[in-house]
Amino acid sequence: xxxxxxxFTLFFFGNINAQSEAETQVKQxxxxxxxxxxxxxxxxxxxxxxxxxQLQSIGKNKEGVLQLSTTKASDFxxxxxxxxxxxxxxxxxxxxxxxxxxxxANAWTxxxxxxxxxxxxxxxxxxxxxxxxxxxxxFYLVDTRRREGCGK
Numbered sequence: 001x002x003x004x005x006x007x008f009t010l011f012f013f014g015n016i017n018a019q020s021e022a023e024t025q026v027k028q029x030x031x032x033x034x035x036x037x038x039x040x041x042x043x044x045x046x047x048x049x050x051x052x053x054q055l056q057s058i059g060k061n062k063e064g065v066l067q068l069s070t071t072k073a074s075d076f077x078x079x080x081x082x083x084x085x086x087x088x089x090x091x092x093x094x095x096x097x098x099x100x101x102x103x104x105a106n107a108w109t110x111x112x113x114x115x116x117x118x119x120x121x122x123x124x125x126x127x128x129x130x131x132x133x134x135x136x137x138x139f140y141l142v143d144t145r146r147r148e149g150c151g152k
Contacts, residue, residue: 059145122150
């Protein structure tokens with residue numbers, strides 16, 4: 001019985017450590033993606049994007065109607081790198097909730113978006129990632145965008 005407890009304890013804590021390492025890798029992937037985003041560096045961003053990346057947003061249009069919009073990855077990259085250098089933008093990640101099953105991960109990240117030092121909007125990103133060749137890549141990203149209920 002004593003050996004069973006020792007083996008169980010080693011197995012249990014070994015799994016916790018492996019899960020923590022994977023969560024750290026997923027979080028680092030997202031943080032590096034945002035480093036590239038803020039630097040307007042397409043090479044960094046694309047290195048973390050799966051070739052079949054899908055991007056969607058949920059928010060209200062100018063008429064106040066809720067809509068789901070889809071953006072091509074190439075258009076997303078172009079829009080980020082084309083922001084004039086004298087314009088400052090920052091997406092502040094407020095929290096991470098990461099779930100992993102094998103080679104798939106989901107990261108739910110609350111955020112605030114600031115433009116030229118002014119609060120613009122808040123929401124949540126939902127990243128879907130796949131681990132291929134020991135590297136986590138983002139294959140799906142959907143976010144919400146709103147101005148109310150932002151905890152300000």
